Amino acid sequence: MRALFPGSFDPVTQGHQDVLRRAALLFDEVVVCVMFNSNKTGRFSIPERLDRLRAAAAGLSNVTVDSHTGGLLVDYCRRVGIDVAIRGVRHVHDLDHEIPMARMNRELAGLETLFIPADPALAHVSSTLVTGMSRLGRVPDGPVSGLLPAGGGSSEGA
Template sequence: MRALFPGSFDPVTQGHQDVLRRAALLFDEVVVCVMVNANKTGRFPIDERMGRLRAAATGFGNVTVDSHTGGLLVDYCRRGGIDVVVRGVRGVSDLDYEMPMARMNRELAGVETFFIAADPALAHISSSLVTEMSRAGRGPA
């Protein structure tokens, strides 16, 4: 089964890497995709994010990295023959955000969502937090 792990990955975090590693062990193929929102300015260029994701996927022959600009996630899934979307969740607030999208993806295209609970040691990490700490000179981005 092919799975899609979408996100902005701006920047790629240890939490993203953990979800990717675990998804790669569960699915036949995982496409990790940088989803580009034309209305947002990312901190890192798309090519750099994709490079960091490729580095995170080293050793997993079943992981590919791609990007997608515009259009719905389910359209990308249809074109790629992808049946399931993988989402990492850190807590209830993430589930509250993700559930309506999961329902819509299923209704629009029959695409299921597979939630991977964050490793408790990494659950506090977010791209926003990593960015803030980096700007303050307190950690790598």
């Protein structure tokens, strides 16, 4: 069975990498896909995000990387034949946002959503926070790059 792990991944974090690794254990193939979000202004270009995702997925033979910049998530899933979306959740506030989308995706296209809870050691990490902290170049215990996967870029690149 194939699954889609969609997101903006701006930048990809250790939390994303953890969810991706865990999803790769559950499915025959996982497509991690950079989705265009008109509500967000991207810091990195789509090609840069794809490169970082490929680095984060290194060693996961059943993971492919793609992007989708036009249309809904369900449009992409229909086009490539995927019936399950993976969503990482850090806390209950994520569920407040994700559950209505999951219900709509199921109603529109029969797309099921599997929620993978964040590793507690990474639950505080978000792309938004990493980006904000990177502007200062540091987090309380060290460089922002410590929150990014190996090969995912430096704190200057976050």
